[in-house]
Amino acid sequence: MQLNYSDAWNHTNATSSVEPCTTIDIVLNAYYVPFIYGTTFVLGSSLNTVAIVVYVFAMKEWNRSNIFLFNLLLADLLYIFNLPFLVSVYMNNGVWYYGPLYCKIMRYLYHANLYTSILFLSCVSMDRYLLIAHPVKSAQLFKKWHAVLISMLIWVIVTLELLPMFFLITVEGISNSTELKCLDYASSGDVGTTFIFSMTVTFTGFLIPFGILVYSYVLVVRVLKDMQQRLKKTSEKAGKPLTLIVFAMVLFSASFFPYHVMRNARIATRMFYEPTSCPLIICRVLYNITRPLSSLNSCLNPVFYFLVGDSFRDKLLFFFKRKPKNKKPESITSVSTPAEPI
Numbered sequence: 001m002q003l004n005y006s007d008a009w010n011h012t013n014a015t016s017s018v019e020p021c022t023t024i025d026i027v028l029n030a031y032y033v034p035f036i037y038g039t040t041f042v043l044g045s046s047l048n049t050v051a052i053v054v055y056v057f058a059m060k061e062w063n064r065s066n067i068f069l070f071n072l073l074l075a076d077l078l079y080i081f082n083l084p085f086l087v088s089v090y091m092n093n094g095v096w097y098y099g100p101l102y103c104k105i106m107r108y109l110y111h112a113n114l115y116t117s118i119l120f121l122s123c124v125s126m127d128r129y130l131l132i133a134h135p136v137k138s139a140q141l142f143k144k145w146h147a148v149l150i151s152m153l154i155w156v157i158v159t160l161e162l163l164p165m166f167f168l169i170t171v172e173g174i175s176n177s178t179e180l181k182c183l184d185y186a187s188s189g190d191v192g193t194t195f196i197f198s199m200t201v202t203f204t205g206f207l208i209p210f211g212i213l214v215y216s217y218v219l220v221v222r223v224l225k226d227m228q229q230r231l232k233k234t235s236e237k238a239g240k241p242l243t244l245i246v247f248a249m250v251l252f253s254a255s256f257f258p259y260h261v262m263r264n265a266r267i268a269t270r271m272f273y274e275p276t277s278c279p280l281i282i283c284r285v286l287y288n289i290t291r292p293l294s295s296l297n298s299c300l301n302p303v304f305y306f307l308v309g310d311s312f313r314d315k316l317l318f319f320f321k322r323k324p325k326n327k328k329p330e331s332i333t334s335v336s337t338p339a340e341p342i
Contacts, residue, residue, distance in 0.1 A: 025281055028288050034090040036292035040299055041083035047302040048076050064147040065127050069305055071151045072120040076298040079113035082106050083295075089182070096182035100171040103182035107169050110295070111162050115205040117297055118256065119154045121304075122209040123147075125216035133223045161205060164197050186263050186287070191270045198267055202260045210252065217249065251300055259294035262287040 055070050062070075085106065089096055096103060127147075130138035168185035185194055266287040273280035 022276075022281055025285050025288065028285060029090060029094070033288060033292050034087045037083050037090070037295065038087050040292070040295050041080055041087070044076060044080040044083075044298040047299060048073055048080060051302045051305055052077065062144065064142065064144055065124050067144060067147040067151060068120045068123045068127070071154070072117055072301060073305075075113045075116040075120075076301055079109050079295070080298050082109055094181050096171060096180045098182075100180075103171050104166050104169050106182070107184055108162055108165055111165065111201075112158055113298065114256070114259075114294065115158050115161070115201070115209075116154060117301070118206060118209045118213070118252070119158070120151070121252070122213045122216070123150060123154075125213045125220075129216045129219045129223070132220055158205070161201060168194055168197060186266050187270075187284075191267060195264070195267045195271070198264055202264060206256060206260050210256070213252065214249065247304065251297060251304070255294050255297040255300075258290040262290045 051073055052070075055066070055073065059066065085098060085102075098106075127138075127142075130142060165185050168189040169183065170188040171180050171182050172188070173180055186198065188194075262283070265283050269280045269283045
């Protein structure tokens with residue numbers, strides 16, 4: 001998560017023309033940001049803990065999507081359990097008590113969660129398409145060990161991609177005090193280098209994987225509509241997969257797109273405006289609004305697990321001693337093969 005106290009708390013004596021802008025920034029940091037992070041921690045830790053219990057203790061047969069989603073779950077938990085530290089920082093006027101190293105680790109975990117989420121869900125989207133359009137061929141050529149290998153590669157790629165953050169993130173001292181503040185890389189370091197890094201990560205870590213995700217789901221829609229036209233009397237329409245598609249698109253468009261736009265805008269304004277200027281403060285305010293919202297995907301991902309297919313849902317109901325509903329005959333919404341059930 002990114003903390004942006006450096007400008008807001010260091011310029012409380014700003015001129016009257018920028019005082020309203022500064023006031024909004026301080027209010028957001030004092031109330032809005034810790035509320036969103038606190039809510040994310042409570043909901044995310046509860047939902048993801050239930051999900052990991054189901055995966056570890058109830059789900060005996062894993063398919064490729066389960067492997068990708070379990071890795072997504074691990075990324076969410078690594079990030080979520082850092083949120084109490086962030087909340088405590090915001091509740092203490094931006095003071096960082098946990099040392100320079102953990103400041104960098106915490107920032108890394110946020111971005112690792114962000115970009116592994118996009119990559120793993122891109123993998124799930126491709127897997128959905130293959131299972132629906134080419135169920136037999138995908139089961140023969142795309143094995144579970146391939147999913148394990150891809151997951152390992154994703155972790156390695158994201159780790160290497162984000163390594164420059166450890167040099168861009170700084171921990172600074174507060175004026176006339178021995179206390180520290182932990183700045184995110186969008187708010188610290190050389191602005192030119194930071195902007196190049198941010199744009200590179202936006203393209204490779206967000207735009208390309210997100211484009212793959214969108215393209216995969218467009219293919220799924222086409223296949224489902226074609227199957228519906230050929231099987232007009234199916235007992236179940238394509239509503240469930242289409243609902244899944246809409247949910248995924250809305251989730252990631254709302255969570256990730258605004259954050260990346262405002263992060264790059266935030267860095268760009270540092271090139272052209274003074275820290276006390278109202279345009280820069282307004283941009284920082286918008287950035288501070290979108291940044292916590294990008295963390296809400298950690299709460300919503302368990303809903304995605306529930307929607308992906310019957311396997312996780314049935315195991316969840318069984319775990320809580322509830323009998324799952326009798327399954328309907330296979331339809332175009334639940335395409336599977338013996339080797340890789342959906």
